[in-house]
Amino acid sequence: MKNxxxxxxxxxxxxxxxxxxxxxxxxxxxxxFTGASDHITTGGVQIVxxxxxxxxxxxxxxxxxxxxxxxRVGFGKDGTFSDSADLGVLKNIAGLQIYIVPPTxxxxxxxxxxIWCKKFAVPLGVAAL
Numbered sequence: 488m489k490n491x492x493x494x495x496x497x498x499x500x501x502x503x504x505x506x507x508x509x510x511x512x513x514x515x516x517x518x519x520f521t522g523a524s525d526h527i528t529t530g531g532v533q534i535v536x537x538x539x540x541x542x543x544x545x546x547x548x549x550x551x552x553x554x555x556x557x558x559r560v561g562f563g564k565d566g567t568f569s570d571s572a573d574l575g576v577l578k579n580i581a582g583l584q585i586y587i588v589p590p591t592x593x594x595x596x597x598x599x600x601x602i603w604c605k606k607f608a609v610p611l612g613v614a615a616l
Contacts, residue, residue, distance in 0.1 A: 515536065516594075517532065517533045518531070518600060518614030518615050520612040521613060522611070522612055523609070523611060524604070524609040524611060527551070527552070528611055531546075531614075532544065532547065536594070541587070541588060542594045543585050546586075552577065553580075554580055555611050556606045557604055559573050559577060559603045560602060561573040562601065563597060563599040563601045564598050568603050572592045572597060598615065598616050599616060
């Protein structure tokens with residue numbers, strides 16, 4: 488039930504973000520995950536800027552991770568994960584997911600999205616944007 492509610496709320500947030508005429512004009516960035524550290528991570532990801540000046544990260548419906556302890560979603564640049572741009576715990580190891588980017592994170596400062604193992608401080612998957 489919790490996953491269903493999370494997906495409904497996430498889908499509603501995405502619909503609101505994308506419904507704005509300004510969101511359609513914003514520069515959205517996309518990428519495709521490749522696995523790292525002997526993990527299999529696949530699927531698409533996109534950053535959508537919202538009408539209010541914020542952004543969301545969307546793991547596409549084809550997203551998949553083979554599993555790992557303490558997986559997180561966050562930003563990085565040039566092969567380095569940024570702890571200050573950690574968006575939180577990966578909600579599910581597969582499927583559509585939406586993460587709200589906090590106002591303290593400027594998405595334009597980064598060129599990669601990470602699935603990151605906080606416990607072992609290693610990348611599980613990286614998508615160049």
